Amino acid sequence: MKLVIGDKNLSTWSWRVWLALHSWGIPFDEVVILLDKPNTTAEILKHSPSARVPFLHDGDLGIWDSLAIAEYLNEKFPQKQMWPADMKTRAWARAVVCEMHSGFADLRKLMPGNIKKRLTNFDYSPVAKDVARIQEIWTECRKAHAHLGPYLFGAWSLADCFYAPVVWRFVSYGVKLDGPVREYVQAMLAHPSMKELERQALAEQG
Template sequence: MPQLTLVVGTKNYSSWSLRPYLALAHTGQPFQEVVIQLGEPDTTEKILRHSPSGKVPLLKHGELAIWDSLAICEYLAETFPEAKLWPEDRTARAVARSVTAEMHSSFTALRQNMNMNIRARKPGQGRAPGVAEDIARIQVLWNDCRARFGQGGPFLFGRFSIADAFYAPVVTRFVTYGVELDAVGAAYRDAVLALPSFLKWAEAGRHEKAIAKYE
């Protein structure tokens, strides 16, 4: 099988990179990583050596290059169906794709005011207009998915899925900024934080020396 290589940004900060990393790790397939430090003078030049979009993440599978976190995850789901990255039930799968797409395209206030920063603790910060509404909407989504489809495991659809990979960076933000969650949200947060693949990513992020300019 062709070599899998995932090009990612600084692990402490790159929420977009964390998502396909978790999905790829869940497949159990061996892969190489290329980590590009964000916020450096030569960051764009280094990314362009790999990615035509000038952004990370990017997955290389042999001669094929796939950019955009959701496109990468969909490719992994198709290429490694045994990993069951989407729920098997059609209804659950449709909802999982919906909540994933909402995360991919929405929650702008949360993204802009609560940057992912795994090693930082900033309780009470980032509470700009619109952030509270984003947090409330996310908790509604989590509660709905857990109530309707969460049997059989601690994740949004029971078993780990792409939806969980997409909400993992939100979990880190809630920890960093001290966001209080209801019982369902807190249990889900803890399940994501306990993922071996997440723990490995977070440990690497904590030991990175680079500090992005926006920090």
């Protein structure tokens, strides 16, 4: 399989799928296309008809959109258990992932993902509603699953891959973190695949 992604430092949608492949030990080649360059769209269009990354090549199949790719990986590698095993828990996990996938536009706009960035005193009050809702999601997930492990649904799942970009946004923009939210961010930053992605992003030029 070959994954087409944007910069390791910037491409939040790419992070989700890269984390899924890396964390579940699925071998893949990668093509990195730098975003915000004059030829970015032309380069992406060589792979993806949506002019967006991530895009996954698997033989003669091509899939775009991070959620469609994640669901494909889940079906292709059922033994990896990317979603929680219990049906009701799985439905909850998909609900929070879909809420992330289709929402929080204000937060994305005001606080673009950038692993290298560290701001103090950033005024995130214009997106306080988004920040509060995400913290509510994390707190409720952690409350119900803390006995099973440190991630949203206990064990590492696709839900964590989809919320990883917010973890870095909260760190980059100095969002105040307390209690279970703080613990979750710490657990995420300590995950080996999160650390590897961070290492590669910090090493990236540009």
